[in-house]
Amino acid sequence: MKLQPLNLRFERPDILRAKYRYGAWYGLSLGLGFAFFTWGVDSYILSAHHGLFPWLKFAIGAAACMVTGAAAGWLAARLNKPLLALPVWLASAFVFSWLSVNLPLTILPKAMSLLEPRLGGLFNYTDYGDLGGRVLLAYAWMGIFVAVAGILQLPMSEPAVFSTSIFGKLAPIFACLVLMALAGYLVDDGVVNKSMREPTVSLDGTIQFIVDHRGREMDPAEARQRHVGAFRAIDASVTPDYRLILSEYDRIFMDVHVLVKFKRDWVDCQVIATQPLQCEIVGAAP
Template sequence: MTAKNMNLTAERPDVLRIKRIYGIWYGIVLGLGFGIFCWGLDSYVLSNYHGMYPWLKFGIGAILCMTIGGLTGWVSARRGKPIYALLLWLVVAWSFAWLTINLPLVIVPNTLTFLEPQLIGLLDYTYFDDFGSRVTVANIWIAIFVGLAGLLQIPMSDSAIFSTSFFGKAGPMVVAVILMSIGGSIVDNGLVNEPLRSSTVAVDNTIQFVIDNRGKEVDKAESRRMHAGAFRAIDGSVTQERELIVSGYDGLLGEINVLVRFERDWVECQVVYNQPISCKVVKTAQ
């Protein structure tokens, strides 16, 4: 097939429709990939450490990113120019960056108080001025990988839609997921998710240590290492059944409060750089 015939084929209405549909799926897969690596792995860890609604963050984030991605992929395919696609995806990068900070610190806590009215008055999520710089840092990292995926969308898609093999058609989406795995992992581990997650894991590990060693002689050094003393004053409230959620933090995300719902009481624990310091009963569970 000559270059002229290929160009004519590419401009056929049915081919244009296929390109736009492919663009939608490209964007959806890209958004899902970002959601998995930015919030999915975080949710998986929290689900293993008694997190409260651990998959909520991933669910909301993935739906939003897939919707934004699908729409952007479709518009980019309609324009059909790599430079336009790049500009559109850079706007998407900013929206993803905004979500990396605002989803865990604004959207999720507001959703949780709707789902669990008992949390009203117990969550103190403050949006500090410094968080704006975190959005900027997130945008820089995400823009690199989302921008590259956007720049590659049109040339990769044009070859993929004419491919006769599954791998040829799926190749561009695989590339997009790989790029999102890098960008999503960087912002997951470097900005907000990691300190909140690590504090929750630290408290849950200490709770399990307290439960496992009740009535036993425990080495004092091991007890100090596990910070079991933080639960000494509220030992009677500690039960195997529990749910944990971050209830507050300072501007540097170094001092974090973790709220624990036991069978009878709500307990809040102060955690400083992943070390539980003290816990107190703040409410009786209903």
């Protein structure tokens, strides 16, 4: 009988545990990276433009993606074969793609309504039957980048587990973050985030212009450019403290409504092609 040599380096339980842990950290970092570049940057921009609960979307998305990524990375390390790990990562890419569409359009409105009950009667998010198509579009981008990151996991993780330098251990994670930066940029720009963010940013510029020129003469040309007339009927409601959230949209995000929570009133503003058109009071703010 021919004896087979034992490969103790890969059979030792402590080595296997180290590989599984590294796989989980690799996946967690991948999920966090995707969440940061998809919702973190978006949340930062909204926070700089008086968004209402601007970091909530990132918090929910990051938690979901980190759990999904960690589970995928751990399972891929357990399988220890790139071809077996690939379906695992493609499944996680679908979860990321589903979240990229459904988080801002279905999950976030419900979460925000729990924190701000008045929003429940003011949100009018319509399902135009295209959520599935948007998810598939996001998946077409995500699948490529996550598949590459998944295929590279095992070859890159193997030396990283045994590396004695910080750079050696972090190099695979940096590589997957670069891939997630590209994926996050495409999803942020091409799915729904940018389309939902731009009207809010535009309206914030108009409100801030009104607040900054309160009691002072406005340049007529600049006032027209910023569509200050949209606030003429509710000028008394405008206060320096306010928060914005998109509350209604058409199929292509061209004609949208943005809610403004001022100190005393809730105001609904119609924004067409990122240009404020008209605003009206829709309720009293607590």
